Amino acid sequence: MTEMLRLLEKDARYTPAELATMLGKREEAVREDIAACENDNIILGYGAVIDWERTTEDQVTALIQVKIAPQRNDGYDRIAERIYQFDEVECVYLMSGSYDLAVILTEKSLKEISRFVYAKLAPIEGVTSTATHFIMKKYKDKNRIFSPVVEQEERPLYI
Known part of the structure; x- marks a missing residue:
């Protein structure tokens, strides 16, 4: 299998x-x-890997490092569950190292990601700090290599 x-x-x-x-x-x-x-929830779903750079849709993807105070009896699980309930959140991972959770989300603008962090994520009881990193370019995702988008070189117009 x-x-x-x-x-x-x-x-x-x-x-x-x-x-x-x-x-x-x-x-x-x-x-x-x-x-x-x-x-048995081994296969959770099916989906396509989209290269959004090749579309007209503007998107910004962020990886947000979240430090949390573990909850008695629940550890990190209760806070992680609160975070993954938000529709805009794509992934939540428990991490080793200097932060506890990695949260990945995609929005239409930096402003929308900022709003998510200050209005939804930071106010959660137990969240002690966040650090937001923006994905500037995808090279490979879910075993798919993203071909570079060939951009037209802008040339000055001489009259």
Whole structure:
């Protein structure tokens, strides 16, 4: 089953028939394995990796380092749960090192990310400090290499 999961993680567009051929299994067995993984919350969803630089949509992605005071009996979990409930939050990770949680979110502007930090994140009881880092360029994400966008060179117009 691990090999099937790795294949789906690499490309979720594989059909059960294609997976069956690659794995040397019956198609019905692959369908059952996929259904079991979905029911057991091993497969949590399917999605596309989008290169937003190639669209007209403006986006800003931030990685926010969050220091928190662990809660009695809950440790970091209760605060992490409060943070991941916000719709704009894409990822929350418990980290080792100089901060406790890494929060990743994408918004349309720096102002919206700033508003999230000061209006939603910082006021949470137990959050002691934050440090926001903006992603300037993506080179690789979810095993996908982002091709550079070839920008037109601006040339001065001489009359």
